[in-house]
Amino acid sequence: MNQQHYSLADRLVLQLDQALHTLVPGSNTADRRSPALLAEESDLSEAEQKLAAGLMRINHTGEVCAQALYQGQALTAKLPDVRESMNHAAREEIDHLAWCEDRLHALDSRPSLLNPAFYALSFGVGATAGMIGDKWSLGFVGETEKQVCEHLEDHLERLPADDHKSRAVLKQMVIDEKKHGDSAMAAGGAELPLPVKAGMKLMAGVMKSLTRRI
Template sequence: MDTKQDLLSFDLADRLVLQLDQALHTLIPGSSTANRHSPALAADDAELSDSERQQAAALMRINHTGEVCAQALYQGQSLTARLPDVRASMDHAAREEVDHLAWCESRLQDLDSRTSLLNPVWYAMSFGMGAAAGLVGDKWSLGFVGETERQVCDHLEDHLDRLPANDQKSRAVLTQMIVDERTHGDAAMAAGGAELPLPVKAGMKLMAGVMKTLTYRI
């Protein structure tokens, strides 16, 4: 069964099966296929030192895990969203984010590195957070997406500064990801997303910091 079908036509049990299928596609290396070509293909290749390669790989591993979390958040929210158009919006955004997942994984392979061993943990936690946000209400669910994407853009821009200067391929991937993430966040807020309370934003930022610290090495 195609996991990209509109989930609105399925009952809860069917959607849970599709969610499991999507989780496996997200977590098993090589299972995600991008609909767009990676921006890295158009960028110049450069020789990286061992230390530069390790730094680039560590940052791209964090970015890959961020996309794992994004998939889980969107899947959790689409499962519990009340309004059909909001649920459909979550499904659409998740499909677009698959490109990012595949691009980051491909870049990690180019850098002779791997994805994080902790991805199943982050997926489970993020799915739960997304489902909880959907249960609270659609305006908060959309606001959660908007704030998540804002924070993602901030850390991607930070990674652009921390990448080796001559790693144009990783830089091209992150630059396009920033464009897409900002679009998703703006769309969520325009669709009626509510501004989250400051303590919630701070908690999200704290959790993201823990994820980045652990994923940098594991």
């Protein structure tokens, strides 16, 4: 049965299942091979490995938040095609989640312990955006992906020069995130007010500061 015919209770159960898959390590399998598999292996110093792990932990948490945002928006979206668009984007983001998790494991590190809290917060934000209206929900996706691309570009500059595997993952993520943002705006997304954009940047800054080490 198509998800658009599910009851609210059905969709809540599906959301709980998706939350568990997002938050429990090893629960997601990427549809696409990780770009890291094709990149050159390099020996990183202890300091370089710690730096790369901190950055990839932030990116992993970002993908946890992306899952929660999309799922929250899908739950409250008014138009079936918008709901399906959110679900489709969330499925594509699972690749990023799995790639970042694999890279953290390779760097002998772990995901942030704060992920459950950030998932709950992001889900609430996404659900609220969906309730306000589909054009604003799509606009929120467009602005979110724009800001994500900006911080990924920053991480590409900050990664150790020899960490080719993490770099390959982030480069593909930039391509995918830009596509999601452009698609949302093309589907009718509205430009968000400047105070909302500023608030999103502030919240993202808090998340990055906390998850790099915790």
